[in-house]
Amino acid sequence: MRAAVVTEFGGPEVIEVREWPEPAAGEGQVVIDAEVTDVIWVETAIRRGLNREYFDVTPPYIPGHSVGGRVHAVGPGIDEAWIGKTVIGRTEQFGAHAERVAVPADSLVELPEQLDVETAIAALGDGLTTLLLEKSAPDLAGKEVLITAAAGGMGLLLIQMAHKAGAHVVAAARGQAKLDLAKAQGADVVIDYTLPGWEKLVLEATNGVDVVFEGAGGAFGAAAFSTVKDGGWFSAHGTPSGSFAQYDEAEAKRRGITTQGIRDVQADSYQVSHSDVIGRVLAGDLVPVIDRVFAFDELGEAHRAIEDRALLGKALLRIR
Numbered sequence: 258m259r260a261a262v263v264t265e266f267g268g269p270e271v272i273e274v275r276e277w278p279e280p281a282a283g284e285g286q287v288v289i290d291a292e293v294t295d296v297i298w299v300e301t302a303i304r305r306g307l308n309r310e311y312f313d314v315t316p317p318y319i320p321g322h323s324v325g326g327r328v329h330a331v332g333p334g335i336d337e338a339w340i341g342k343t344v345i346g347r348t349e350q351f352g353a354h355a356e357r358v359a360v361p362a363d364s365l366v367e368l369p370e371q372l373d374v375e376t377a378i379a380a381l382g383d384g385l386t387t388l389l390l391e392k393s394a395p396d397l398a399g400k401e402v403l404i405t406a407a408a409g410g411m412g413l414l415l416i417q418m419a420h421k422a423g424a425h426v427v428a429a430a431r432g433q434a435k436l437d438l439a440k441a442q443g444a445d446v447v448i449d450y451t452l453p454g455w456e457k458l459v460l461e462a463t464n465g466v467d468v469v470f471e472g473a474g475g476a477f478g479a480a481a482f483s484t485v486k487d488g489g490w491f492s493a494h495g496t497p498s499g500s501f502a503q504y505d506e507a508e509a510k511r512r513g514i515t516t517q518g519i520r521d522v523q524a525d526s527y528q529v530s531h532s533d534v535i536g537r538v539l540a541g542d543l544v545p546v547i548d549r550v551f552a553f554d555e556l557g558e559a560h561r562a563i564e565d566r567a568l569l570g571k572a573l574l575r576i577r
Contacts, residue, residue: 258276258355258356258357259274259275259356259553260275260276260354261274261319261321261355261553261554262274262317262318262319263317263318263320264317265316265317266304266316266467267306268511269301269304269357269557269558269560271316271557272304272320272497272556272557272560274496274554274556277319277355279357280329280352280355280357281332281359282331282332282335282359283333284332284334285332285333285334285362285363286331286332286335286359286361287328287329287330287331287332287339287360287365288328288329288330288331288358288359289325289327289328289329289346289357289358289359289360290326290327290357290577291295291324291356291576291577292325292575292576292577293325293326293374293375293576294322294323294324294325294353294354294358294378294573294574294576295378295379295382295428295571295572295574296551296556296560296573297322297383297410297563298495298563300320300321300560301560301563302318302496304560308496311519313350314350318351318352319353319354319355320351320354320556321348321351321352321353321354321355321574322346322347322348322351323346323347323378324347324353324358324360324378325344325368325374325377325378326344326358326374327343327344328341328342328344329357331362332362332455334401339362339365342367342561343367343374344365344366344367345365345366345374345378345381345531345535346361346531347360347361347531348360354556354574355576356576361398365531366531366532367408368535369539372538375547375573376547377412377538379410379571380534380535380538380545380572381531381534381535381543382415383410383571384414384534384537384543384545385531386411386494386541387411387415388418388533388534388537390415390418390446390470390492390494390522390529390531392528392529393419393517393521394468394490395467395570396432398422398423398424399423399425400467401424401427401459401464401465401466401467401468401486402419402425402426402427402466402467402468402469402470403427403466403468403469403481403484404419404426404428404439404469404472405430405431405450405470405472405473405477405481406429406473406495406497407428407429407435407439407447407472408430408431408438408439408569409431409472409497409570410545410546410570410571410572411495412428412430412439412470412472413438413439413545413546413570414543414545416428416439416441416443417442417542417543417544418443418543419470420443420577425445425448426438426443426444426445427444427445427447427448427462427463427466428442428444429447429448429449429450429455429459429473429481430447430450431450431566432449434569435535435569436448436449438546438569440567441484442546444508446462446463447468448481450473450477455480455486456483459484460484464483464484465484465486465489466484466486466489467489467494468491469481469482469484469485469489469490469491470492471493471494471495471502472494472495472497472498473495473498473502474493474500474501474502475502476503478493478495478503479504481502482502482514485514487514488514490515490516491504491509491514491515492516492517492518492522492560493516493517493519494517494518494522501518504516545571546570546572548569549562549568549572549573550575551572551574551575552574553576553577555574559572
């Protein structure tokens with residue numbers, strides 16, 4: 258089969274489509290004939306050799322987690338009735354950017370006819386994190402909520418979630434096109450966080466925020482932390498700037514600010530299922546925004562577009 262392979266750590270040019278051994282369905286697994294996968298920012302960092310403390314991977318490897326398509330084969334203990342069904346699922350490690358992908362059977366969701374594979378895959382990974390953050394955050398009704406990296410795939414879903422929960426949503430993103438998109442998804446205030454002192458604009462609009470969903474990291478995260486009220490809540494779960502948000506833990510404790518990181522979100526992953534995400538998509542609560550669907554041999558280009566902050570919403574990869 259063909260697979261998009263990271264041949265060594267480096268830039269987008271290290272990704273090559275090449276022949277790769279087909280996976281076999283092991284115990285508790287199925288093999289999917291992949292049609293669509295998603296492409297997320299953290300995969301670009303892993304490709305560069307970053308985040309090794311979180312992701313144990315050595316080239317050559319096939320990146321990607323979420324995959325949608327038809328079940329080709331099932332492993333021992335799995336009902337053969339799955340064969341031929343259109344499903345979505347997630348790999349245990351990597352390997353989704355290939356013509357055939359092995360996934361745990363307990364990750365599968367059969368798609369109803371009214372939901373296409375692209376929409377389901379665009380919602381799956383970001384939707385899981387969005388719903389986990391929804392569960393861990395305090396009640397958002399009537400609260401001032403700041404969302405950074407607001408025009409990314411997950412940022413847009415967080416805007417929708419917070420808006421539906423009755424929050425006053427402040428969205429921080431880069432450039433007018435992204436601000437316009439955030440506004441269209443339900444943000445009440447939009448602020449360009451490339452402007453010097455942008456956090457002061459947040460404070461002018463809110464007199465301090467109750468909740469921060471911080472997806473940008475680095476200095477952006479530090480500025481976002483400075484907008485939180487005493488007794489507020491702060492989630493630092495994104496690293497597009499090269500690191501998680503930089504803030505003083507002692508100050509957070511002194512001010513009574515509850516903080517959490519990506520490990521806290523991952524530790525609670527059992528609380529939300531893939532079916533929960535698809536249910537919220539079908540209910541209209543989560544509406545993923547797809548910017549571009551790249552061809553199979555354009556994975557490097559997709560990585561480059563993500564790193565250049567050139568996309569409004571999600572990037573997908575069409576395998577077949």
